[in-house]
Amino acid sequence: xxxxxxxxxxxxxxxxxxxxxxxxxxxxxxxxxxxxxxxxxxxxxxxxxxxxxxxxxxxxxxxxxxxxxxxxxxxxxxxxxxxxxxxxxxxxxxxxxxxxxxxxxxxxxxxxxxxxxxxxxxxxxxxxxxxxxxxxxxxxxxxxxxxxxxxxxxxxxxxxxxxxxxxxxxxxxxxxxxxx
Numbered sequence: 449x450x451x452x453x454x455x456x457x458x459x460x461x462x463x464x465x466x467x468x469x470x471x472x473x474x475x476x477x478x479x480x481x482x483x484x485x486x487x488x489x490x491x492x493x494x495x496x497x498x499x500x501x502x503x504x505x506x507x508x509x510x511x512x513x514x515x516x517x518x519x520x521x522x523x524x525x526x527x528x529x530x531x532x533x534x535x536x537x538x539x540x541x542x543x544x545x546x547x548x549x550x551x552x553x554x555x556x557x558x559x560x561x562x563x564x565x566x567x568x569x570x571x572x573x574x575x576x577x578x579x580x581x582x583x584x585x586x587x588x589x590x591x592x593x594x595x596x597x598x599x600x601x602x603x604x605x606x607x608x609x610x611x612x613x614x615x616x617x618x619x620x621x622x623x624x625x626x627x628x
Contacts (some may be wrong), residue, residue, distance in 0.1 A: 452571070452600070452608035458542040459489040461498035461517060462528070462549030462556045466507030472550050472578040473585065479512050482548050482576045484624040485602040486516035491617045492609045495539050497521060499528050501555060526555045529562030544569045546605055548576035552588035564597060571598045573605060603628075 464482060469475045489496050498509050498517045502524060509520060521528065521537050528534045538545070545568050547560050556577050560570035572592050579585040592599060600608075606621050615621075 454492045454494050454609040457494045457544045459496045459546045463501045464510050464549050468506050471580050478578040483512045488606045488621045488624050490516045491620050499523050527558035527562040546571045546573050548573045550578045552577035552579045553584040557588045574599050575601045
């Protein structure tokens, strides 16, 4: 593996939806971390896509994230890659897909495994995923690791995307990091 490169990455926000988030462990902190990462991605030219699972039942993406999201994809499968129109929404040439969202052990995990099966390199941002219980969050990370898939934190991703403090967006991204 190599460090993340902004020009090869896409950020996928999985099901950060209004009706689901209140049940997620420490959801307010999760929303804050996910929003800061999405804002950093936007500043650094990393496309930000989101999925919504049965939006008419589970609600829309939380409004904090919406300004940083380029595209919202509606799905009915837990694994977004099982939707016939999902993979074509991913930007061409961006094979490292960083996943954040809910629930870590269901839609995030299944979509990550689906992406891996399709030849993408999924990267789990461990501090930007959530489940109803801490045990399910931990189990998702363990299973991800079992399959040899990459795990990072939001801060790791941001610094790797910038590569150097000489990056023109360094100060703005550093403000997001310090806001944590």
